[in-house]
Amino acid sequence: MKQQTHSKIRNKKSCQPKEEEISQQHAQLLNELPRSDSLFGECLYLYQGFWLCSDPLLGTMLMQNHFKHRSTDIFLASSMKTGTTWLRSLMFTTLNRSCFDLSDHPLLRMGPHECFPVLDLYKPEDYAITNMEALLPSPRLFATHFPHKLLPSSITDPSSGCKFVYVCRDPKDVLVSMWHFLHNLRPKELPPLSFDQVFERFCEGVTVYGSYWDHVLGFWEATFESPDKILFFKYEEIKRDPEAHVKKLAEFMGVPISVQEEEDGMVKKIVEFCSLEHLKGLEINKTGTYRANNGYELPNQSFFPVR
Template sequence: MSFCWMSPHSRKSKTDPLHEYRGVMFPRGVARDHLDAMPHFQTREDDIAVVSYPKTGTTWMLEIVSRVLSVGGKADRTSEEIGRLLESTVPGSSKPSHVSLEDMASPRVITTHLPRQFVPPGLSKPTGNVKVLVVMRNPKDTAVSSYHFVNKTHQQSGSKVPLKWDSFSQEFLQGKAGWGSYFDHLSGWWQMHNDPHFLFIKYEDMKKDLRAAVKKVANFLEVSLDEDTLQDVVNDCTFGSMKANMAKSQHAGKKVLARKGVVGDWKQHFTLEQSDSFDAMFRRALGGTGLDFEYDEADGTVPAKLIV
């Protein structure tokens, strides 16, 4: 499960939930000594990693990966068990996740929100049979989903003053939220899109054709599924099924992870000026790289100015 992260606009000086590490803001739960340990973390030949920025479809992908590995007889762990971030501490324990992973049986599933420059070398430049799934979502819906998630976690902690969208969106655009700039995150990982160790998959594609997405993940993980089993996994991994299961969770944070799960909700929040600012930032960070996103679920088209 993704670690809670917050906007700097919500911070109080005595209880600052964010800290800076090598120019990037991280939640306090991602301790400096954890980040210092990343270059020394040893990957294994058959490790599987799920890489994502918060609120881009992490939990959804983990559910798919856990089901595919389970029905394929490769591993039998729930999405919650494999959703402990590499860079954080195991819930209910003082042991960092990167330490507890040393005792996990192979194949391990490693989950991280880290930018590529901070992950262990075995994940930034994999060798052997290491597999890395990178989950991506259009930046505007990511910002909106992040905004609502942060407000819900604030409410759970007793805050009665909601964050304002205008200030949050500006901070998100400037990379001042936890885990830093999403545009830099995308740019760093997208550099590896031609490397066969990587599978890049978009939230929008999962929404458009979940069956195709599950099949792509299974093929990447070298798991053969017959048509009936494939359909069972798809049925279990629909956004509706996943949201209903999370609503029953005993973990308060998990109950607020899933909201609408739609493409294009950003239109209910963005002004034209804000939309143009996000477009300009995307072009600066990823112009000419071939990466594009769908921003509208209704017709599946991408405005011409957003194709780079």
């Protein structure tokens, strides 16, 4: 009953609750929603069919009511551990190749997760989001792990003009990568995290952002409704032919590779610069830290494969 009331409030276009009101609704939901342990010290809450930690749950509620999209916005969407770090780097470098020389590139000084904002911890006053136009020209790039169902209809509706790049990956590899990631996040005072624990939760769909299969299916089905607005990638296919996929990315983002750039080897340069081997070897990704806008910090190296 409470969740139905919340949905009605959220769907009223003419009435946008203030941030304080949404925070109160969020606090109430935390007491009412089904919950589970997240395996790394936080609780998960079952919200509209998907499991979220407290901060992303507040983020989706705030975004539904306050995020103002632009028709040129491009979103990188994915479930966790499917190749997001690599795609972030490829998208940012491809889109802004005329702005930055690879010898003095922002990715030499900051981790891939800092090159464009994450919407999952959205706050209306977030500087990185509200001032994107001053930082970089349109189109703006955003990243999210939210399932398609939890994103505002204002950006998923084909008429919005917004575009999505979605990447999925072999579930077995997602599972192994997730185990390593959660193992490193787990507080030291808790018992070590076993692979069997992660395996069971993954198969049940009781993981951060919910069932992996439901997440992929949501975006896959959306491609049939708006095929020109969603570019659906498979991680394994990108690995087999990264140059072809960079050209697809460039075309989709509205900055196609020119004949001259092709002759100058620009695509190959982007692929080599954004390779995980190259990025992983950079000092910023060996020792640097990514600080999310909820204050949570993660070492940059945690976003890269362990081998």
